[in-house]
Amino acid sequence: MTLDEIDHRLLDLVQADAARPLHELGDAIGLSPSAVQRRLTRLRAAGVIRAEVAVLDPETLGAGMTSVILVALIDDDEKHHTGFRERMLAEHRVQHCYSIVGHWDYVVVLLTPDLKANRHLSRRLFDKHVKRFETLPAFEVIKSSQAVPVPGVSRGSGR
Template identity: 30%
Template structure:
């Protein structure tokens, strides 16, 4: 990747709906080489997809929970089962395997506390974790989608 690729990525991260002609103009390329660079970055998995960013609260998903999970054991079987479970739960927006005092951290988006309780019960039944600790967001102070490279 070179400086032009980085510039293309900055533009796409800010607005993936920009026409190729506009992107090419902004990075001083003609359209075909610009499009080829984008396709190459997609093929290499650098660009994972193009999406519309949606305000969760405006579509009825007003509760965000950060859920810390401690595994009951650290076998590959438990971890694989947990991975399958969280990947099958549409409420889980992000999931991370962590270092430190918790094993996994999930960002969960649901309409309300009842929906969270339903999610929580499915998580407990499906994974049987040692411990689950939830924290609820009161306000989003900062949210970025543009990587700082």
């Protein structure tokens, strides 16, 4: 699918606020609400827009501790990797899980209420086929975003 400059600007706007009304989106990019709706429908159908979600405040919901965990598995047995990935996918407190290259096999981001809950969950998640893991509790969230850089759209410090 080929995306033009208007698509890029529209994507940048909806990833900042997917609930923004069509007429406001149209005013911002110079299109009618119906033209905006057609573009959004096309972008959803093509899979460019994968989901539209509400971003919740973790602390308000009792998940105020974010931690980054580095994980190394015992060996490169594909069954161990498959099992690990399935555990990560099944656990709702796992926010992100990345397979990486280097001394570690995975980076996992967990949201838990506190250190005690983090330890308990880590023991359960990282007990099978894990050689070692290192937990790095976040002291302060400086930036947390799912926003994807959109070609041709520059986000300044004012956003």
